[in-house]
Amino acid sequence: MNFLRNLIASIFGTLIALGIIFILIVLLASAIGETDKISVKENTVLEIKLEKTVKDFAPKSDNPIDEILGLNDDKIALNEIINAIENAKDDANIKGISINTMGVGAGIAQTQTIRNKLEEFKASGKFINAYADVYDQKSYYLSSVADSIFLNPAGSVDFKGLSSEVLFYKDLEDKSGVTMEVIRHGKYKSAVEPFLYNEMSDANREQIASFLNAIWGEILDDVAKSRNIIVDELNNIADNLLGRNADLAVQNNLIDAAIYADEYESKLKQAIGVATDDNLNKISIEDYISTGKGRIYSSASNKIAVIYAQGEIMYGKGDETYIGQDMIIKALKAVRKSKDIKAIVLRINSPGGSALASELIWREIEITKKTLPIVVSMGDVAASGGYYLACNADKIIAEPTTITGSIGVFGVIPNISKLASNIGINAEQVSTNKGANYSIFEPMSEDFRAVTTDGVEQVYNTFLDRVSNGRNMSFSAVDSIAQGRVWSGVEAKKIGLVDDLGNLEDAIAAAAELAEITDYKIRNYPDYKLDLEDRFNGFPFMKTKEKLLIEEFGEENYKIYKTVKSFSNLKGIQARMPYVIDIH
Known part of the structure; x- marks a missing residue:
């Protein structure tokens, strides 16, 4: 009896102690938050480093527990970057921008969006300078918007054109x-x-070469305009790697000068009019966003809802990393109930996935657009199932470098019958009926293949019908540009899959026009709320398996493993683009 009493007392004592420790941690985090408030000083340079992963929408939890446990992971939101640059234009304390990044954790369409916003910043009369020890192609593309580009004398500019590699198994x-x-x-x-x-x-x-050339053409046009180099010469520079060292990069006008970091800092001081011996006030774009500059404030009562659909499409709940029908449908229903929301922008950044989940979301969009105008904004990719979600919108706007289309479906089922035979396994089946069944241990029967093929054909025809009705095109016309083919945003506009080229801001403006409103503010959806189990699933020690595999296999071998594993986990018929498009 004493043992049981002592055990219960020990359990309660431990729980009380843990509770006190938890409260102390929360109070400490709150105190740190109060003392570390960031402000923007006079004569400040906004520094842009985009080495973190850029997501279209990356809300950070305001729960102090998440901050303590590191659950606000290493990411930055594209919408906040764009808003911060917009706010910096009119911020008297921000004198200019310094781009200082060796890598860009964003897709090409996202990078082009940021670059276009930086062009607008330049038009305000403020300066943009750029510096790096080494420029990879994407960081150079972003930095080429600058008034002046500088490089470490021992550095290089990796300007070589685009390529994409596909692994075969x-x-x-x-x-x-x-x-x-x-x-x-x-x-x-x-x-x-x-x-x-x-x-x-x-x-x-054919299709890879087509969209790579279309995207490369966009990059060349932007760089040519900013650097005053004709496109043919830029291609010659890429063909002969004429940025491979600092001297060649200067000779070919890729950069303005080869200088060291301390000399670059002196140039920034000169640009804002402070003495060489004075401190240079810099603020990172993340810190600038944390001061509230990642939002555009408005007192308008009218709202436009921006619903973010990002990641692969999978049947289920959905979260920040994948699109599930439950979360998107819930967001659409919530928007319909709001009296203040006058229009919707559906921001899609997805290679597709589950055909069933895509159809369920399509249906909810169809219901919603009866009461509210819907404009689709396409990000880096809105292909296959991603296009399925887009096709019935009132208007579709793609980035020029968006990868879209891929109107086609497939089914894939793992089979180990040969392996089983090789190692001496024989599987026998007993069934009550003679319908086509499938066993992973037996070769696929012709009856089962016929049934599955019929299902794929049915889903494909439904997909074509959705696009045909949504885009006001004949069934045969859609079929001729479908067949699973991938298109760039520029190409998609020419063949009628999208209406206009532009970014998220353009899509919001189009939605406002359809809703006949001029004064509005933005409300972002969905609301990502983690329960206790989800919070601890995101805790760093719960992710060690992936990190260990990368350490053991290396990044490239891990990609192979991940691709094969992902295909073996697919469920149902898939409306998915070519699985891995790694443009570099």
Whole structure:
């Protein structure tokens, strides 16, 4: 009896102690927050480093527990970056911008959006300078907007054109005995090619070359305008790697001078009119955002809802990393109930995924647009299932470098019958009925393949019908530009898949025009709220498996592992773009 009493007392004592420690941690975090408030001083330079992952929408929790546990991970929101640069234009304390980044954790369309906003900042009369020890291609593209670009004398500019690499696993399948059974519709539906062939098909090579050239053309036009270099000369620089050292980069006008970091700091001081011996006031864009500059304030009563759909589409709840029908449908319903919201912008950044989840979201969009105008804004990618979500909007606006289209579907099922045979496993089945069944241990039967093919064809035809009705195109016209083919935003506009080219701000302006309002503020959706289990799932020690695999296999080998594992986990028919498009 004494043992039980002591045990209960110990448990309660431990819980009380943990509670006191928890309260102390929260109070300490609150005190630190109070003492570390950031302000913008006079004569300040806004410093832009975009080495963190840039997401279209990356709300940070205001729960102090999340901050203590490190659950506000290393990310920055595109919408906040854009708002911060807009606010900096009229901020008397901000005299100019310094871009100082060796890598950009954003997609090409996101980078172009930031670059365009920096062009607007320059038009206000304030300066932009850029410096790096080394420029990779994306960081150079961003930095080329600057009035002056500087490079470390020992550095280089990696300006070489775009390329994309696709890995093929057919030989691995043959050797291991583990295969992927594939049923697809669309000659360009190359998501499953790596499991079917040992080399790239002509159709896939054609589409990749097409959108790479379209995106490269956008980059060349922007750099040519900013650096006053003709496009042909820029291609010559890329062909011959004429930025491979600082001297060549200066000779070919990629940069203005090769100087050291301390000399660059002196130039910044000169630009804002302070003495060389004085301190240079700089504020990072993250800190600037934390002062409230990541928002555009408005007293308007009318609102435009921006609903962010980012990540792969999977059947289920959904969160900040993947699109689930539950969260998007909940957001659409909440928007319909609000009396203040007059229009919706659906911001899509998704390669697609579950056809069923896509159809469920499509249906809710169809219901919603009966009462509110809906404009789609496409980010880096809005392809396959991502386009499925977009196709019935009142208006679709894509970035010029958006990857979109990929109207096609496929099914993929793992099979280990050869491996099982090689290691002496024999599987026998007993069934009550003769309908087509599937076992991972047996070769796929023709009956099962026929049934699955029928399902793929049905989903494909439904997809075409959705696009046909949404875009006011004939069924055959959609089929001719579908077949799983991927297009750039520029190409998509020419063939009628999108209405206009522009960024999120352009889409919001279009939504306001459809709603016939001129004064409005933005309300972002969905609301990401983590329960206690989700919070601890995000705790760093819960993610050690991924980190260990990367350390053991290396980044590139881990990508292979992740690709194969992801395909083996797919459920149902997929409306998904070519699985990995790694443009570099």
